[in-house]
Amino acid sequence: MKLTLSFDNGPDPEVTPGVLDVLRDRGVIAQFYVIGRQLGGRHGRRLVERARDDGHLVGNHSFSHAVPLGQDRRPDAVLAEIAATEALLAPLVPGRRFRPFGGGGAIGRHLLSRRAVDYLVANGYSCVLWNSVPRDWIDPDGWPARALADCATRPHTLLALHDVPHACLAGLAGFIDAARAAGFELVSDVPPDCAPIVDGRIVGSLDDLVAPAGY
Numbered sequence: 001m002k003l004t005l006s007f008d009n010g011p012d013p014e015v016t017p018g019v020l021d022v023l024r025d026r027g028v029i030a031q032f033y034v035i036g037r038q039l040g041g042r043h044g045r046r047l048v049e050r051a052r053d054d055g056h057l058v059g060n061h062s063f064s065h066a067v068p069l070g071q072d073r074r075p076d077a078v079l080a081e082i083a084a085t086e087a088l089l090a091p092l093v094p095g096r097r098f099r100p101f102g103g104g105g106a107i108g109r110h111l112l113s114r115r116a117v118d119y120l121v122a123n124g125y126s127c128v129l130w131n132s133v134p135r136d137w138i139d140p141d142g143w144p145a146r147a148l149a150d151c152a153t154r155p156h157t158l159l160a161l162h163d164v165p166h167a168c169l170a171g172l173a174g175f176i177d178a179a180r181a182a183g184f185e186l187v188s189d190v191p192p193d194c195a196p197i198v199d200g201r202i203v204g205s206l207d208d209l210v211a212p213a214g215y
């Protein structure tokens with residue numbers, strides 16, 4: 001069984017350095033999906049650069065993380081959320097990866113709009129989802145046990161954690177050790193079922209991910 005770790009909603013000056021330390025000490029390469037408004041200051045940019053230099057993939061997780069794109073009626077939502085963050089990320093990291101947000105990690109038609117899909121395709125993005133959400137931000141103590149049990153239900157889990165205060169960090173080192181002891185291989189790639197768009201090509205079904213027309 002394989003396990004890929006991802007960390008959303010950072011970078012956070014209090015938490016992301018600790019997450020990066022744990023990953024470095026345990027030799028784990030992961031993925032980070034960052035929020036554009038947290039990249040404005042020097043601290044945010046430096047954390048992205050450190051994650052990049054440590055070998056991690058860093059992607060775009062919207063600018064404001066406020067209204068899911070499938071529910072955002074602003075005509076310029078795609079530019080304000082995806083393009084604005086990419087303008088900050090592009091000088092720092094290679095590649096274009098976007099992870100949508102919303103609904104407490106539920107997969108659904110709130111995640112994307114048709115406009116967003118068109119933009120991702122036209123600009124060569126990969127769209128990276130997840131297949132396990134152990135709700136570390138709600139249960140900082142209990143998420144590792146729940147995640148281990150859930151990861152055992154599929155051959156390759158892409159786990160969505162959060163490098164924000166009071167979420168995954170306290171349990172992260174123990175979780176990685178327990179996962180390895182249980183036989184999981186920590187890898188850095190994305191399971192095919194979690195990437196419906198790869199380098200601008202639609203390779204999976206978007207039916208359950210895109211809002212009805214009008215958004």
Ligand SMILES: [Zn+2]
Pocket residue numbers: 008009061065101102
């Ligand atoms: Zn998020």
